[in-house]
Amino acid sequence: MTLTLTKDEVEKRVSLIKRLKATLSQQREKFRSYLKVLDAEKVSIEGQAVDVLRVQVELEEELMVDIQAIQKVIDPLDAVLSQAYHGHTDDEVVDLRSTLESLKGQVQAKSQENRGLLSRSMAALEGEIVQLRPQIRGRNPYSGQRASSSLVDITT
Numbered sequence: 165m166t167l168t169l170t171k172d173e174v175e176k177r178v179s180l181i182k183r184l185k186a187t188l189s190q191q192r193e194k195f196r197s198y199l200k201v202l203d204a205e206k207v208s209i210e211g212q213a214v215d216v217l218r219v220q221v222e223l224e225e226e227l228m229v230d231i232q233a234i235q236k237v238i239d240p241l242d243a244v245l246s247q248a249y250h251g252h253t254d255d256e257v258v259d260l261r262s263t264l265e266s267l268k269g270q271v272q273a274k275s276q277e278n279r280g281l282l283s284r285s286m287a288a289l290e291g292e293i294v295q296l297r298p299q300i301r302g303r304n305p306y307s308g309q310r311a312s313s314s315l316v317d318i319t320t
Contacts, residue, residue: 177248181257184241188260191234195267198227202274209281 201224208217245257 180241180245180248184238184245184257185260187234187237187241188257188264191231191238192260192263192267194227194231194234195264195271198224198231198271199267199274201227202271202278205278206274206281209278209285212285 201220205217205220205224207213208220
């Protein structure tokens with residue numbers, strides 16, 4: 165059974181494939197940017213550069229929003245393409261998808277590593293804070309337990 169497509173149908177499919185390829189490429193670039201931010205975060209965590217880390221986390225959040233927005237475009241395009249080609253896909257699309265999966269794995273690994281570094285750094289900082297607390301000897305003069313009279317002289 166051969167399927168004969170009109171020129172209009174072929175143009176629509178080609179346009180759809182081009183759009184999917186462009187979107188997948190855009191997603192790949194976002195993941196690469198995200199990897200660079202994660203690498204910079206690692207350096208900031210190790211160097212305890214809190215202000216720089218805060219800016220990098222904000223950038224990371226923006227990239228995640230972008231990645232999710234692009235994914236919302238990829239999923240319907242993917243479904244339409246799969247329906248139009250009856251499960252067959254372009255080799256370039258398959259390559260782009262495998263690259264994306266590889267990048268996702270790298271992002272997850274680096275993110276996990278950074279979370280571990282940050283947890284250890286925060287634990288060390290908490291330990292330093294505990295050591296800096298003054299040792300209280302005897303009664304604290306600033307506490308709320310002050311001696312006060314219990315009788316008031318109201319004769320005047």
